[in-house]
Every structure is written in structure tokens, then in C-alpha cells.
Amino acid sequence: MNRFLISAGFALAALFTQGQTMFHISNVTISEKDNVRRGQDVSAQVVGSEGQDRLVMFDQDGMRAKAQVRIHTHNSRRSSVKDGAVYVTFVIHLKVDGDNDKREVKKTFYGDQERITHFKEKFTIKKGINVRVITVEFDGKLE
Numbered sequence: 001m002n003r004f005l006i007s008a009g010f011a012l013a014a015l016f017t018q019g020q021t022m023f024h025i026s027n028v029t030i031s032e033k034d035n036v037r038r039g040q041d042v043s044a045q046v047v048g049s050e051g052q053d054r055l056v057m058f059d060q061d062g063m064r065a066k067a068q069v070r071i072h073t074h075n076s077r078r079s080s081v082k083d084g085a086v087y088v089t090f091v092i093h094l095k096v097d098g099d100n101d102k103r104e105v106k107k108t109f110y111g112d113q114e115r116i117t118h119f120k121e122k123f124t125i126k127k128g129i130n131v132r133v134i135t136v137e138f139d140g141k142l143e
Helices: 002-017
Strands: 021-032 035-038 042-046 051-060 063-073 086-096 099-109 116-127 130-142
Touching (some): 021 051, 021 063, 042 063, 051 130, 086 116, 099 116
Antiparallel strands (some): 021 035, 021 130, 051 063, 063 086, 086 099
């Protein structure tokens, strides 16, 4: 019984000592014509160094903006530059009055490059002859 508890303790310790990747979203703005609304700063913890998570950045008046981040690395025996790279795919989901749209943006960070980026994506929502152009803008940071 004691062996089981000791081995379970070591397994839990190994699990918690793995590196955690944090993804932070800040300075969220949703703009439509002259109407600029601010969203909330949010953070997500990705277990280990690879994985994905979704964050709700804005949810007001029938409009909802979410960001999904997928992080992965690439093992390359032929290129030390590619071997040290972190590949991040950002998917921005926008839901306005029941209509859904999304944009996918891929970023590559090499070596010790600072993992900070800025996003500015325009969404066009059409209902009949009415057209709404909504801009989602935010800063993203990986740690």
C-alpha cells in the first residue's frame, strides 16, 4: 500500500512539474463604424507545451467573440531553425445575432523571438440588403 502511495505521489509530482504554456489576450476592441466597445482581458493555460483552448473575449448585446489558440512544435532533424520554432494557429469566432463567422491566422515564432502579436480582423455580416462590417482587434501573448 505504501509503495502505491509513493509511486502515485511521484506520478502527480511529474505531472505538475511539466511546463505550462500561458496564452494571454489583452486590449480587446470590437468596432462597428464609430461605435467602439471594449472586451475583457483573458488568459488560458495550455497543459504541457502543446494543445489548444478557447477564450471568450466579448459577449454583449447579441455579439460574441471567441479566440481559439492551437499551439504545436515541429521536430526537424535537418533544420535547427524549424526545430526551435513554435507554430500557433489563432481562430477568431464571431457570432452576431445568430450569424457565425470565423477567421484563421497562423503565426510562427522562431527561437527566442518574443511571442507577442497583434490581430486586426474584419468580419462582414450580411442580412438581406443590410451589411455590417465589424472589426475585432486584440493583442496576443504566449509565455
